[in-house]
Amino acid sequence: DARVTQTPRHKVTEMGQEVTMRCQPILGHNTVFWYRQTMMQGLELLAYFRNRAPLDDSGMPKDRFSAEMPDATLATLKIQPSEPRDSAVYFCASGYDRFYEQYFGPGTRLTVT
Amino acid sequence: KQEVTQIPAALSVPEGENLVLNCSFTDSAIYNLQWFRQDPGKGLTSLLLIQSSQREQTSGRLNASLDKSSGRSTLYIAASQPGDSATYLCAVNGGSTLGRLYFGRGTQLTVWP
Numbered sequence: 301d302a303r304v305t306q307t308p309r310h311k312v313t314e315m316g317q318e319v320t321m322r323c324q325p326i327l328g329h330n331t332v333f334w335y336r337q338t339m340m341q342g343l344e345l346l347a348y349f350r351n352r353a354p355l356d357d358s359g360m361p362k363d364r365f366s367a368e369m370p371d372a373t374l375a376t377l378k379i380q381p382s383e384p385r386d387s388a389v390y391f392c393a394s395g396y397d398r399f400y401e402q403y404f405g406p407g408t409r410l411t412v413t
Numbered sequence: 414k415q416e417v418t419q420i421p422a423a424l425s426v427p428e429g430e431n432l433v434l435n436c437s438f439t440d441s442a443i444y445n446l447q448w449f450r451q452d453p454g455k456g457l458t459s460l461l462l463i464q465s466s467q468r469e470q471t472s473g474r475l476n477a478s479l480d481k482s483s484g485r486s487t488l489y490i491a492a493s494q495p496g497d498s499a500t501y502l503c504a505v506n507g508g509s510t511l512g513r514l515y516f517g518r519g520t521q522l523t524v525w526p
Contacts, residue, residue: 331512343502343516356513391456398512399444402504404457 302326304405306392312411318380321408323392324373332375333393333402334360334367343391349375350398382412415440417505419517426524432490434520436503441481443507447514448477448488451500461488465507493524 305324313319325332333348347357352369360367364386366378379386389409393402416439426432436446445464449457461470461477463486469478476489490497500521504514 333514335514342518343504343514345513348513350512393457399506401447401459401462402514403459404449406456 302403304392304394304403306390306405306408308408309406310409310411312413313382314413315383316381317412318378319382319386319410319412321377321390321392321410323375323377323394323405325375325392325394326403327373329394329396329403330372331395331398331400332369333395334375334377335391335393335404336388337391337407338388346377346390348398355398379410382410384412386410387412415443415505415507415515417503417515417517419501419503419520421520422518423521424523426493426522428493428495428524428526430493430524432493432522434488434490434501434503434522436486436488436517438484438486438505438515440507441484443481443505444512445506446477446479446486447504447506448475448486449502449504451502451519453499457502460501490522493522495524495526498522498524 334346337343346360347367369375389407391407392405395402420435447462448460463479474491479486500519502519503517
């Protein structure tokens with residue numbers, strides 16, 4: 301049963317610390333998405349990659365967030381420095397291509413104190 | 414920018430009722446529309462994907478329809494069960510940037526025995 305995996309599942313950190321979230325997309329999927337979910341904003345796209353190249357990162361605060369795909373089996377989202385307003389659930393999703401069904405991971409619940 | 418609205422925001426019904434959840438979107442230049450289910454504290458589970466050229470899709474007790482020209486989709490749940498209790502999210506692929514999903518805020522469904 302192919303699934304998107306994310307680590308860690310929960311992260312509590314102090315303001316100013318670096319946070320790295322990892323995602324393993326479903327094998328064979330060439331498109332990876334990062335979303336953030338908050339009570340205030342709902343689900344919003346942060347960035348997405350196709351064949352490991354960034355296609356759209358307009359939803360991401362560039363001064364503190366960065367997203368990369370070092371290889372086809374790993375996507376990372378980094379926040380440095382973290383702030384309390386970054387507290388949210390971060391989801392990774394993958395698909396065969398950007399016009400196909402997207403499959404979501406279980407999410408990383410981030411709390412910044 | 415694509416705007417997605419879901420009505421109602423919350424719904425509470427007795428077991429056995431047939432339900433209709435509504436989704437509307439502002440930009441009809443979409444590639445597809447996806448319905449998801451989210452259980453509390455969990456990730457998103459894809460329920461149905463409708464391509465822009467299709468009128469409806471069915472999976473078990475679920476039926477989703479799409480009227481692209483009017484910017485509307487409905488999710489029909491037949492013979493509802495307590496296990497259907499969850500938040501149902503509508504997401505549109507398209508608008509100003511093809512490939513990214515634009516999400517509604519969801520309909521929180523409670524089915525009581």
